[in-house]
Amino acid sequence: MKKICIAGGGPAGVVAAIFASENPENKIYIFDKGIILNTLLPTGGGRCNLAYNEYNFKELAKFYPRGEKFLYSVFSVFSTKETIEFFKKIGIDTYVQEDLRIFPVTNSSKDVKEALLKQINKKNINKVFEQIGDITKTDKGFCVKTGKNIYNFDAVVISCGGRGSGQKLAKNLGHNIIDLKPSLCALVTKEKDFVSLAGVSLKNIKAEVFFDNKKVKIPPSMLTGDILFTHTGISGPLVYRISSYCAYLDFCKERPLKIVLNISRKNFDEFDGIFLKDLKENPQKETLNVLSKHIPKNFAAALCEKENIDKIQKAGQLSKIDRQKLSKALTSLAINVISAVKGEEIVTAGGVDLKEINAKTMESKLVSNLYFCGEVLNIDGLTGGFNLQNCWSTGFLAGNSLL
Ligand SMILES: Cc1cc2nc3c(=O)[nH]c(=O)nc-3n(C[C@H](O)[C@H](O)[C@H](O)COP(=O)(O)OP(=O)(O)OC[C@H]3O[C@@H](n4cnc5c(N)ncnc54)[C@H](O)[C@@H]3O)c2cc1C
Known part of the structure; x- marks a missing residue:
């Protein structure tokens, strides 16, 4: 049995949790300081532009001013095709708009949120509505401190997004952080x-x-x-x-x-x-x-x-x-x-230095059993569904590595 902390219940963390839960032995806890998946609601003007209709992973990676080369490896495993299949499997059919952006057929980010939440509830993933203030390495795993409690875990996925709190947790664990800058603004x-x-x-x-x-x-x-x-x-x-x-x-x-x-x-x-x-x-x-x-x-x-x-x-x-x-x-x-x-800004440039992350597993090269996914990383794309694609792809790899 592996006890896993998902630090941040945005799109990246939730997808990591869903894939990690395919091993029924895993005991998964998603921590969020707010409401899980609420960051998905305003995406695409409420329609959720969840991907882009480019199936060649090298071409897709060109839409990321930061992270392009790193994403070759990530997208060679999970990119547009796998994203569409995943959403279809959880009940979200998609369509391609004229400008190649991909949306749910219902044009509703709320529906995407509900479909993902349904998976979390089905898989018995635990939700903890607390803000994580610090994560430290212990002999056996990790100690996760919130304002209310102290928890112990075997593995941690940091998926706090681009606003800085996840980067602070990563820095305390020894990671280099590339300066955070507003992008798409x-x-x-x-x-x-x-x-x-x-x-x-x-x-x-x-x-x-x-x-x-x-x-x-x-x-x-x-x-x-x-x-x-x-x-x-x-x-x-x-x-x-x-x-x-x-x-x-x-x-x-x-x-x-x-x-x-x-x-x-x-x-x-x-x-x-x-x-x-x-x-x-x-x-x-x-x-x-x-x-x-x-x-x-x-x-x-x-x-x-x-x-x-x-x-x-x-x-x-x-x-x-x-x-x-x-x-x-x-x-x-x-x-x-x-x-x-x-x-x-729609997205933050900068974040956890990709040199310190294994692009095949999303595991830290510095701290074993520590993983990252989503915008907390130094990856950001243009508008068009690329930033959510980063979440689904890196989220998948992190979750899959924890099976
Ligand atoms: C208005 C707007 C529209 C957008 N539209 C699109 C779009 O159509 N297509 C697209 O591809 N991208 C879009 N984006 C970008 C996209 O939403 C983000 O890139 C994506 O949400 C990042 O996901 P994430 O899971 O990495 O982080 P987030 O979505 O930021 O989620 C992080 C979660 O972690 C929680 N958290 C943070 N710190 C802590 C802590 N210390 N302890 C506990 N919990 C914590 C937060 O409450 C949050 O729920 C849009 C962004 C904005 C602002």
Whole structure:
């Protein structure tokens, strides 16, 4: 009989518990300071984007700015196919959305939560609603301390997520922790010109990112997408991806991250030629209305204001300098980013150093019978179901290692 502590009842810990429980001799206790699996509820806007329709494990791993190589081994054992099969087995059928994200057919994260909880209850896994403050190694196993009690276990799985408490437990057990940084988050801009545009989005635009006058290396396929203007800056899928790739750059007011947007997706000469033709063909129209052919009207108005151009002047009267200013804004609009929006990140970059973890078992290389899974590790993906995929895959390996 093995007594196992699962420290953290999020998606990773719960899946580890379910797989470990396949050995009926195991006595499993899930500890959670809050409500088990509640972190699953807001995922995918309440729909739970639980995986991504990529079946080649090396291709799938490319969506993780941190953890890619480590995940080769993990995903070669348990990735998209196994995830879909697992969920089908516990009563959750899935479908693939047009953008390849995978959701439960009911579009309900509550249903995913209930299905997983049903497994826990069926398998007689114990729930302890206490916050773990410390875990120490003993001669026979581990001593787990909560504010209320002290417990002894043969094996421990740390699955406390990305917010820092699991990393602290790991550090006390001798593990190195890679600095925690917000990732997949909105960004605060230096420019306040676009405040009036809060809520306006631009679709399918291209970006380039610079820091200290050097281009930041980001795969080109990740640099096209939608952007949303907010009260403090920019957000949306493209911005989330940029925030992820730039999570470890020390940008600030004095050293901003420069994002150059190509809204028209044409080069300057090409766009300027088209714009000139539009202006010539509509000399009596207001400049704003001609510009609105290419971008949302409120965005066109904000651009005119930013460039000090009278938006109601007749298109035929727009000077060459002003036309070129607008063409430049539509082909290379520079936005300076000074920080991430704190506390609203979807995922945390950083965590338990992967060098100290066995990628085949999720066991610590430093402390035997100590395992890790989920976001507590230095693994984070882009939006698209990748972060939950990390939980299912590493959770499976940890649980399976405890059979
Ligand atoms: C708004 C939002 C939407 C998201 N949408 C998606 C999505 O659609 N698809 C996707 O792939 N990812 C999504 N994510 C990311 C995903 O939810 C996380 O990556 C995932 O929940 C991490 O799972 P985990 O089990 O590692 O940790 P968590 O889900 O954070 O769970 C950790 C658990 O441990 C408990 N705990 C922590 N410390 C202690 C302690 N000391 N003692 C006891 N218990 C403790 C916590 O209460 C919690 O229940 C989203 C995240 C957010 C915030």
